[in-house]
Amino acid sequence: MKAAAFKRQNEMEVIDVPEPKADTGQVLLKVHDCGICGSDLHACQYGLGMTPGSIMGHEFCGSVYELGPGVSGFKIGQRVAALPFRFCGECERCKAGLEIHCHKLQGLGLGQLPGAYAEFVSCPASSLFPLPDQVSSREGALVEPLSVGLHAIKRSRLEPGMTVLVMGAGPIGLATLIWAKAKGARVVVSELADGRGRLAQKLGADIVVNPRVHNPAEKIRELTGQNPALIFECIGVKGTLRDAISMLEPRGQVVVVGVCMETDEINPMQCILREVSVNFVLGYDRADFHETIEALNSRTIEPRPMVTDIIGVEQVPAMFQMLRQPGDHAKVLVEFPD
Numbered sequence: 464m465k466a467a468a469f470k471r472q473n474e475m476e477v478i479d480v481p482e483p484k485a486d487t488g489q490v491l492l493k494v495h496d497c498g499i500c501g502s503d504l505h506a507c508q509y510g511l512g513m514t515p516g517s518i519m520g521h522e523f524c525g526s527v528y529e530l531g532p533g534v535s536g537f538k539i540g541q542r543v544a545a546l547p548f549r550f551c552g553e554c555e556r557c558k559a560g561l562e563i564h565c566h567k568l569q570g571l572g573l574g575q576l577p578g579a580y581a582e583f584v585s586c587p588a589s590s591l592f593p594l595p596d597q598v599s600s601r602e603g604a605l606v607e608p609l610s611v612g613l614h615a616i617k618r619s620r621l622e623p624g625m626t627v628l629v630m631g632a633g634p635i636g637l638a639t640l641i642w643a644k645a646k647g648a649r650v651v652v653s654e655l656a657d658g659r660g661r662l663a664q665k666l667g668a669d670i671v672v673n674p675r676v677h678n679p680a681e682k683i684r685e686l687t688g689q690n691p692a693l694i695f696e697c698i699g700v701k702g703t704l705r706d707a708i709s710m711l712e713p714r715g716q717v718v719v720v721g722v723c724m725e726t727d728e729i730n731p732m733q734c735i736l737r738e739v740s741v742n743f744v745l746g747y748d749r750a751d752f753h754e755t756i757e758a759l760n761s762r763t764i765e766p767r768p769m770v771t772d773i774i775g776v777e778q779v780p781a782m783f784q785m786l787r788q789p790g791d792h793a794k795v796l797v798e799f800p801d
Contacts, residue, residue: 464481465776467779468480469507475780475783477776484531487531490586493582494584496799497797498523498607498794501633513574514574518580523544523584524602549569563745592606592753598756598759601798606755611638612639612641613747613751616646621648621693622647625647625649627649628683628691629695630695651686657791658771659793695720704727705728714738715739717741775798
């Protein structure tokens with residue numbers, strides 16, 4: 464089968480590999496769509512211990528193609544989304560619903576287990592979530608990034624009627640925007656790229672600010688009379704956390720969703736004087752996946768404008784190169800023919 468794999472630092476390649484099998488407790492999926500994530504770009508750029516030939520891709524939707532021994536509750540042809548990792552289900556963290564913090568966690572698509580930039584992917588049956596007929600396969604591939612945005616909202620102190628700032632309108636910033644609006648907030652988005660700014664407007668942003676032209680905190684002061692009390696930092700570039708802290712109202716909260724891969728620094732006294740709260744978030748939990756799928760099914764959220772590009776697996780290496788430079792792309796989906 465065809466698959467897109469890590470070749471070397473800053474380079475992907477398309478390879479031919481044997482189709483995987485469904486081992487005990489596993490399901491083999493025929494991949495329909497798989498998103499390109501900022502974490503994939505970081506992994507390719509920095510390596511992160513991946514060996515050449517590692518098949519990447521962890522935001523995916525597919526249909527059940529083969530059931531491994533001991534698997535029940537699924538049928539051939541059924542469409543599903545999946546948590547992109549294997550967890551033990553037995554440790555205290557798993558039993559507490561913190562599967563993403565499992566002591567024996569193995570990630571899918573980032574070097575430990577083969578991912579879904581491939582025609583087929585094998586994953587644990589315990590990771591699967593059936594998709595309703597009303598949720599398309601492209602939307603199914605958005606469940607994972609949307610769940611990241613939802614998790615950030617749930618870890619925040621957001622309340623209906625609040626005016627919040629979302630820094631960055633990449634895929635995770637847009638997912639956070641979608642959920643902040645769904646939970647009743649007024650949202651100001653800070654974004655440099657005009658195309659992404661227009662996407663934020665389509666997805667419900669009340670105001671979009673280019674931070675090179677206007678200070679986002681000043682815009683919120685115009686609306687509310689005070690600095691933002693809640694900021695979602697969704698950029699993940701050195702210095703953006705410091706920028707977020709500098710804009711906060713006293714006793715405000717920064718929720719850090721963007722993944723900065725460099726050592727960064729903040730001024731603790733600046734945080735102390737205004738009693739700032741900074742919360743870092745990782746991924747999601749099963750409840751986030753369930754809520755996201757239900758919201759897609761009920762049309763409580765409408766994320767489809769997030770998808771700016773649909774490509775084939777052969778185009779993955781070139782797209783990775785293109786996405787290394789900031790631009791107007793948001794969510795790129797790798798789609799496989801039926």
